[in-house]
Amino acid sequence: MSSNRQKYVLYFENILEGSVSLSELKADISVSERKFFNMLFMSAFRHLTFIKTEVLPLFVKKKIPNKQKILKSILYLGITELLFLNTPDYATVNSYVEIAKAKTDKFGANFVNAVLRNVLKNKGSILSNRKNKYFSSDFLKILKHDYTNAEISEMEIMANIEPPLDLTFKSNVSLKIDDGFLLPTGSLRLPAHTHVEHIPGFSEGGWWVQDAASALVVKCLSDLKEKKVLDLCAAPGGKTAQLLDAGAFVTAVDISEKRLQRLNENMQRLHFSENLKIICADALKFNTNEKFDFIVIDAPCSATGTYRRHPEIMNTKTLDDVLQQANLQQKILNHACQFLSPKGILSYSTCSLSKKEGEEQIHHFLEQHNDFEILPITLALDDAMYTKERFLRILPYHLKEFSGIDGFFIATLQRKI
Numbered sequence: 001m002s003s004n005r006q007k008y009v010l011y012f013e014n015i016l017e018g019s020v021s022l023s024e025l026k027a028d029i030s031v032s033e034r035k036f037f038n039m040l041f042m043s044a045f046r047h048l049t050f051i052k053t054e055v056l057p058l059f060v061k062k063k064i065p066n067k068q069k070i071l072k073s074i075l076y077l078g079i080t081e082l083l084f085l086n087t088p089d090y091a092t093v094n095s096y097v098e099i100a101k102a103k104t105d106k107f108g109a110n111f112v113n114a115v116l117r118n119v120l121k122n123k124g125s126i127l128s129n130r131k132n133k134y135f136s137s138d139f140l141k142i143l144k145h146d147y148t149n150a151e152i153s154e155m156e157i158m159a160n161i162e163p164p165l166d167l168t169f170k171s172n173v174s175l176k177i178d179d180g181f182l183l184p185t186g187s188l189r190l191p192a193h194t195h196v197e198h199i200p201g202f203s204e205g206g207w208w209v210q211d212a213a214s215a216l217v218v219k220c221l222s223d224l225k226e227k228k229v230l231d232l233c234a235a236p237g238g239k240t241a242q243l244l245d246a247g248a249f250v251t252a253v254d255i256s257e258k259r260l261q262r263l264n265e266n267m268q269r270l271h272f273s274e275n276l277k278i279i280c281a282d283a284l285k286f287n288t289n290e291k292f293d294f295i296v297i298d299a300p301c302s303a304t305g306t307y308r309r310h311p312e313i314m315n316t317k318t319l320d321d322v323l324q325q326a327n328l329q330q331k332i333l334n335h336a337c338q339f340l341s342p343k344g345i346l347s348y349s350t351c352s353l354s355k356k357e358g359e360e361q362i363h364h365f366l367e368q369h370n371d372f373e374i375l376p377i378t379l380a381l382d383d384a385m386y387t388k389e390r391f392l393r394i395l396p397y398h399l400k401e402f403s404g405i406d407g408f409f410i411a412t413l414q415r416k417i
């Protein structure tokens with residue numbers, strides 16, 4: 001029991017320090033461990049702010065010295081298991097005490113033992129006094145730039161609702177799936193934790209997994225049939241698939257060879273390899289003499305809108321990450337727009353909640369490029385999802401009655417000449 005947990009403690013610490021991402025680590029987890037690992041890490045990251053600010057101060061009165069900082073991750077995971085997972089209490093305490101002994105010394109082990117036993121003793125009152133605290137102070141700082149306290153509270157409540165699974169269907173496929181229902185945005189929604197391989201139509205390639213918000217990007221574009229589209233940050237290919245399904249000729253570019261390999265596999269499963277050219281390149285260095293009718297920039301971003309699917313984001317992202325990504329997005333936009341045909345359409349999207357990576361980015365682009373104008377989005381969606389400019393600004397508490405949606409920003413622009 002404790003050897004796997006010892007590895008998890010180190011992983012957890014590495015993610016918090018930013019040296020590796022949770023999705024990179026998942027590749028190292030064996031199939032037999034995966035279910036428990038996912039449960040532990042999703043719960044630990046979801047409840048980390050609560051544990052740090054509401055639980056630990058009850059029992060830890062002194063600062064943990066930097067040379068024993070591993071004790072923090074030991075406690076975070078131990079407390080998560082005791083409060084939120086169904087693992088046997090005393091076996092859990094013992095296994096984290098063993099890790100503390102192995103990684104520090106007998107004082108560290110005694111300290112972990114005392115804290116975990118206190119948590120266990122007070123479990124009922126700790127859980128009954130629990131408040132909706134999920135966002136770290138750095139994450140709040142990002143949101144406070146752009147949203148009111150009431151809006152942030154609504155977003156914070158959504159952090160404790162497991163994100164469901166959304167599917168996009170090929171336009172010529174209609175499958176009835178038990179447990180699934182159609183959202184107003186057109187995606188099919190299934191309960192969280194649905195096993196993808198068990199859904200009918202997987203091997204036939206009738207559908208693909210794509211959050212309902214992400215699926216809206218291509219739905220905002222019309223008349224794609226036989227049009228040339230440059231999909232500039234394409235992998236793993238959710239939008240590429242929609243573009244191909246609509247009959248476009250797609251050039252899919254991405255900087256990551258590994259992610260493009262996934263795109264390729266996905267397109268093969270969907271029988272979408274015709275009309276597709278795949279290029280591994282940095283969008284900033286991409287060059288061609290071709291002009292495109294559409295350019296889709298689903299830009300790399302801070303991904304703060306996906307905090308429910310990736311709860312580590314609530315604990316790791318800072319305003320610096322936002323500024324760094326905004327800078328890259330600005331460069332990608334400036335470079336990409338030269339490949340657009342006259343009257344061509346540029347779609348820009350991010351799964352960030354920050355307006356620096358959304359509204360402000362586009363306004364800045366329009367100030368620098370007076371040959372572009374906003375093409376208002378006209379999808380039949382709730383007005384609350386639109387900005388005054390008719391961009392889409394989707395927030396996690398939209399579609400709340402259906403368990404919410406990823407945060408997303410979408411703008412479409414047109415080249416005037």
Ligand SMILES: C[S@@+](CC[C@H](N)C(=O)[O-])C[C@H]1O[C@@H](n2cnc3c(N)ncnc32)[C@H](O)[C@@H]1O
Nearest residue numbers: 233234235236237238239255256282283298300
């Ligand atoms: C938000 S994801 C794209 C998701 C994709 N459009 C989809 O719908 O499945 C952003 C992508 O940008 C890629 N990327 C990051 N920096 C890049 C760059 N400088 N040039 C090209 N692609 C880049 C990443 O590898 C990542 O696959």
